[in-house]
Amino acid sequence: MPFDLLSPAVTALLFESLKQTAYMVSIAAVVSTALGLPLGVLLVVTLPGHILPLPVFNRILGTAVNLVRSTPFIILMVAIIPFTRVIAGSSVGTSAAVVPLTVAITPLFARLAETAMREVDRGLIEAAEAIGASPLQIILRVIVPEALPSIVAGQTVALVSLIGYSAMAGTVGGGGLGDLGVRFGYQRFMPEVMIAVVIVLVTIVQSVQLLGDAAARAVNHRIARGKRSTS
Amino acid sequence: MNAVLAISEFSARPAGDDGPAGVPAVRIEGLSKTFSKASGPVLDDVSLTIQRGEVHGIIGRSGAGKSTLVRCINLLERPSAGRVFVSGREITSLRGRALRTARRDIGMIFQHFNVLSSRTVAGNVALPFKVAGLSRAEIARRIPPLLELVGLSDKADAYPSELSGGQKQRVGIARALALDPSVLLCDEATSALDPETTEQTLALLRDINRKLGLTIVLITHEMQVLRDIATRVAVLDHGRLVEEGATFNVLAFPKSAVARSFLSGLVAHELPPLVAARLLPEAVPGSDPVLRIVFTGEAAHDPIVADLVSQFQIVPNILHGRIDYVGDRPLGVLTLVAGGAGPRLPAVLSRLASLGLFVEVIGHAVRSAVTCRHGVAV
Numbered sequence: 001m002p003f004d005l006l007s008p009a010v011t012a013l014l015f016e017s018l019k020q021t022a023y024m025v026s027i028a029a030v031v032s033t034a035l036g037l038p039l040g041v042l043l044v045v046t047l048p049g050h051i052l053p054l055p056v057f058n059r060i061l062g063t064a065v066n067l068v069r070s071t072p073f074i075i076l077m078v079a080i081i082p083f084t085r086v087i088a089g090s091s092v093g094t095s096a097a098v099v100p101l102t103v104a105i106t107p108l109f110a111r112l113a114e115t116a117m118r119e120v121d122r123g124l125i126e127a128a129e130a131i132g133a134s135p136l137q138i139i140l141r142v143i144v145p146e147a148l149p150s151i152v153a154g155q156t157v158a159l160v161s162l163i164g165y166s167a168m169a170g171t172v173g174g175g176g177l178g179d180l181g182v183r184f185g186y187q188r189f190m191p192e193v194m195i196a197v198v199i200v201l202v203t204i205v206q207s208v209q210l211l212g213d214a215a216a217r218a219v220n221h222r223i224a225r226g227k228r229s230t231s
Numbered sequence: 232m233n234a235v236l237a238i239s240e241f242s243a244r245p246a247g248d249d250g251p252a253g254v255p256a257v258r259i260e261g262l263s264k265t266f267s268k269a270s271g272p273v274l275d276d277v278s279l280t281i282q283r284g285e286v287h288g289i290i291g292r293s294g295a296g297k298s299t300l301v302r303c304i305n306l307l308e309r310p311s312a313g314r315v316f317v318s319g320r321e322i323t324s325l326r327g328r329a330l331r332t333a334r335r336d337i338g339m340i341f342q343h344f345n346v347l348s349s350r351t352v353a354g355n356v357a358l359p360f361k362v363a364g365l366s367r368a369e370i371a372r373r374i375p376p377l378l379e380l381v382g383l384s385d386k387a388d389a390y391p392s393e394l395s396g397g398q399k400q401r402v403g404i405a406r407a408l409a410l411d412p413s414v415l416l417c418d419e420a421t422s423a424l425d426p427e428t429t430e431q432t433l434a435l436l437r438d439i440n441r442k443l444g445l446t447i448v449l450i451t452h453e454m455q456v457l458r459d460i461a462t463r464v465a466v467l468d469h470g471r472l473v474e475e476g477a478t479f480n481v482l483a484f485p486k487s488a489v490a491r492s493f494l495s496g497l498v499a500h501e502l503p504p505l506v507a508a509r510l511l512p513e514a515v516p517g518s519d520p521v522l523r524i525v526f527t528g529e530a531a532h533d534p535i536v537a538d539l540v541s542q543f544q545i546v547p548n549i550l551h552g553r554i555d556y557v558g559d560r561p562l563g564v565l566t567l568v569a570g571g572a573g574p575r576l577p578a579v580l581s582r583l584a585s586l587g588l589f590v591e592v593i594g595h596a597v598r599s600a601v602t603c604r605h606g607v608a609v
Binding site: 121123124126127128129130131132133134137141142145146148219221222223 | 305307328331332333334335337338339341343345346347348349350358359361362363390391392403406407409410416
């Protein structure tokens with residue numbers, strides 16, 4: 001057991017940090033999905049030649065998304081402190097760290113979802129138009145379900161990035177595993193803490209990836225699986 | 232000007248060419264579509280009327296505009312000019328919700344099937360019902376008869392990835408028929424299928440046409456598809472309607488060069504190039520007339536070649552020929568050299584015409600050694 005190498009106090013800290021990371025990542029993941037998917041849909045359907053073409057709006061939205069994505073997270077975190085204070089009531093602490101994490105991951109997830117939904121065959125959208133489907137029905141019944149395996153895969157990528165970003169949350173007093181690693185492992189010269197933090201993070205990321213892949217497979221009906229049909 | 236009028240004005244076809252009276256299923260008036268100024272119009276002033284209960288084929292080379300034409304009927308493509316009426320109602324003036332409601336009366340199937348991979352067979356067929364806002368119970372009640380109609384009852388819970396191409400197209404057909412449309416548009420619906428599956432799919436469409444009296448508009452680049460299913464045929468070339476009429480008449484007496492070339496694999500209207508190159512436009516000493524004989528109906532069963540030999544002592548030399556069936560009517564085209572016809576040619580022509588055959592002299596051929604010997608002997 002690696003924990004035998006750590007003092008009970010450090011072990012308790014490790015669990016506390018794990019809880020903080022889980023808290024930050026899970027809330028940011030849920031909120032960024034809820035915001036990022038509609039944003040991704042807007043980025044796709046307002047493209048010229050798509051079901052709700054609004055080229056100017058599409059360009060403005062795309063630029064805004066790129067702006068957030070090209071800002072380094074550590075700068076973004078500090079830059080949006082006034083916004084964080086409005087949302088979370090404070091600019092420091094674990095809850096406050098959720099805000100910049102969400103703001104950083106939402107555009108990434110939106111772009112990944114957009115890429116997934118762009119791949120949906122135009123023919124499927126036309127088939128839905130031909131039976132009299134409205135744009136909203138096409139989005140909900142055709143575009144999102146057909147792109148779902150790729151959206152889930154994109155979500156996995158976004159989640160792994162999110163875990164990485166959460167390590168920087170210590171800057172605004174967010175705590176978490178990354179913060180523990182820096183403060184104890186690096187600043188207090190406790191390499192065993194650093195190693196424990198890295199092992200836990202690697203385990204989490206691996207699990208997220210495995211679960212994400214399994215989920216993407218479960219919703220994918222594009223390729224026949226199991227036994228071959230004999231007909 | 233109106234292309235349909237132009238064709239019927241010059242039509243020398245037998246009677247029975249007109250569809251049934253009443254409000255046509257689809258009426259297209261002066262339809263034009265231009266995607267970009269540089270490439271010119273894809274459709275150029277096309278007018279076409281499709282009567283109720285017909286299977287109307289539209290044929291043309293790729294790029295002739297046939298796909299655009301059929302997509303203008305349900306406004307997947309909005310025409311640059313012209314009007315489209317479905318069951319007497321103008322579609323081209325509709326937008327938004329009114330257009331979506333009108334589209335429920337027009338089914339469509341596609342070359343690449345366009346079935347949703349994320350939904351089972353039953354789920355795909357349920358889509359039009361969900362779009363139309365039917366209740367879950369109502370949808371559950373309506374799906375089984377549709378699956379039975381297309382022969383997929385045992386595949387209700389299968390995903391499209393587990394189906395063959397022909398089965399996917401049948402899912403497409405069931406989905407298109409779900410809302411009980413009055414017109415079914417088929418956009419190259421059999422082009423991605425092998426010949427056997429094409430045959431089965433056409434049989435299903437023909438069956439649906441007869442059972443439900445559904446009007447079918449079918450575009451294809453394969454003449455045999457039209458021979459097997461279409462009651463009427465329109466020929467498109469470079470965005471223009473060059474010919475339109477009952478299938479048998481278009482096959483037997485094609486007027487446009489495009490139609491003839493489409494038919495070459497099916498009906499022997501055009502001579503193989505090697506033979507055609509030997510024909511002379513005018514008679515010269517020592518040449519014989521070359522006759523093209525079109526057999527339709529009963530005359531196709533008569534031994535006319537033997538008749539020519541015994542009645543006129545003609546030595547026929549067959550250059551090219553083929554007999555096929557369109558629906559249940561035989562259709563044959565035979566090109567032969569009437570060896571030694573000479574001054575008896577008018578008598579030969581009137582004899583053939585009296586048998587109900589269509590005959591024309593398409594050129595003259597210099598006698599081969601064999602014909603020459605026999606010709607001298609006669």
